[in-house]
Amino acid sequence: MTDIEAAATAPAPQLDSERATLVEQWAQRHGVATAHRLAAAEDFADAVSKAITPENTDDTYDKSWRVWQRFCAAQGFPEAEGTRGALIAFVAWLLREGRQRPGPRGELGYAPTSARLHLEAAVIRLRRDGYPISKDTAAEARTALEGLTVQLLKAGERRGRGQAVAADVEGLHAIAAACDDSLTGRRDLALVLTGFNYASRASEPAGLFNGDVTVHSRGLIISVLTGKTKHSVREAKIPYAADPAICPVRAWIAYREQLVAEHGQERHGRPDDAAFHWIDPHGNIRFTTDEDGNKRYGLGSDGVTRAIKRISGRAGVPIRWTGHSLRAGLASTGRCKGKDAVAIADQGGWARHSRSMLGYMRRDDGWEDNAAAGLT
Incomplete structure (x- = not known):
């Protein structure tokens, strides 16, 4: 018996509203038994994703999500809306004033690499929670971040600690x-x-x-x-x-x-x-x-x-x-x-x-x- 077959024969789990809606749609199209097997495959996929995701990756995503929450609270935006305007405003805010404490040079904005990490984590979390963000919207936010980074460099601003010194x-x-x-x-x-x-x-x-x-x-x-x-x-x-x-x-x-x-x-x-x-x-x-x-x-x-x-x-x-x-x-x-x-x-x-x-x-x-x- 495969892992998916074993999951399919187990008692039906408690489903969240989004998954329950999907199961209802599958049942209408393919029948209850097939819907149960498809739901079990989704549970199996969730378990695999959890098993292969390093703990520190989850920690990083959680920290970045809290940064997104701070931004939304400061702007009066709903957390669940990753619109084009909200994401571009987010990267500008990250570079301008997103830090809670001043950086190594007294700056209040994040380094571009950290800003990119927070952006990607916010997009991943929003998509995972069922709030769609198109590839074009995410790409436009990344482009905005790159353009703003170039402006910082032209202004002579250096952010972050830089790369670690290389051992020799x-x-x-x-x-x-x-x-x-x-x-x-x-x-x-x-x-x-x-x-x-x-x-x-x-x-x-x-x-x-x-x-x-x-x-x-x-x-x-x-x-x-x-x-x-x-x-x-x-x-x-x-x-x-x-x-x-x-x-x-x-x-x-x-x-x-x-x-x-x-x-x-x-x-x-x-x-x-x-x-x-x-x-x-x-x-x-x-x-x-x-x-x-x-x-x-x-x-x-x-x-x-x-x-x-x-x-x-x-x-x-x-x-x-x-x-x-x-x-x-x-x-x-x-x-x-x-x-x-x-x-x-x-x-x-x-x-x-x-x-x-x-x-x-x-x-x-x-x-x-x-x-x-x-x-x-």
């Missing part, structure tokens, strides 16, 4: 020199060196287990299973580095060996042990408690981001790295070293020729890697 090899050496032989120092070095070599997002090392990292004769194989897309779920191969001081393989092995030596094989030699732990100043393994009261021993995404900031600051890196610095670092360093874009994409979990990945492939000053250099 010089910074890796500084971090390696600043990490001592304590368990925390071993963990910090392993976290940064492995993360740099597979272009990690903060959520990826946070989601790793010991069993997801395999020591191979040629290096490490890291199974990244917490990605948001089919490209980011991957097996990243990390070879031994020529320089032992910044070798991610040696750093990972040294960290795990010391963890087991100090806290026991039975607890930390298991495949389901967290890859990277929260360690207090006395070398003790600590845990956090999730919403359900369960203990979590690994670093969460925020913990990874804070650790990278702290580690780079301790090493004296001129501009502190953030959770995205390691991801930007592989792309930009790989490009400077002449690595193929497809190989970089596969290692970092980008779609091949991804615009996001190309945005990370930065040129340091525009002189060394200049398209006009040497032409004449």
Whole structure:
């Protein structure tokens, strides 16, 4: 029996008014039994959508919906009407005064990237709730946002914090020199060196287990299973580095060996042990408690981001790295070293020729890697 067949034979669920109307129409056209099967297929589709949507995506949409609600309250608009005029007014409001607190430069408007996110989330929520918004209407709002963004640039306004500084090899050496032989120092070095070599997002090392990292004769194989897309779920191969001081393989092995030596094989030699732990100043393994009261021993995404900031600051890196610095670092360093874009994409979990990945492939000053250099 298939999942849909199982749902179709289950007791009829309580239907909302919109779904009930659809079921009545299906029953009139195809009969009651077929209408029940079609309704069950809709329930199955809802369950699949919920299962494949990351929790942080739902959180983002909820936050953006609250921004839409604030806008509607301020303008006296009904929340359920995503008209052409309302959406264009929304993007103008977002850029002009939408923030509740001033931004990093004192601005009251959102950065264009944040405004785009809030617009898309509002459109998705309105459509999901049964309030139709045509493709032309949504496209016109996006066009308005792009045009207003150009006006901001011409006026010399820069919004947001900008892209995270990219990690580089010089910074890796500084971090390696600043990490001592304590368990925390071993963990910090392993976290940064492995993360740099597979272009990690903060959520990826946070989601790793010991069993997801395999020591191979040629290096490490890291199974990244917490990605948001089919490209980011991957097996990243990390070879031994020529320089032992910044070798991610040696750093990972040294960290795990010391963890087991100090806290026991039975607890930390298991495949389901967290890859990277929260360690207090006395070398003790600590845990956090999730919403359900369960203990979590690994670093969460925020913990990874804070650790990278702290580690780079301790090493004296001129501009502190953030959770995205390691991801930007592989792309930009790989490009400077002449690595193929497809190989970089596969290692970092980008779609091949991804615009996001190309945005990370930065040129340091525009002189060394200049398209006009040497032409004449």
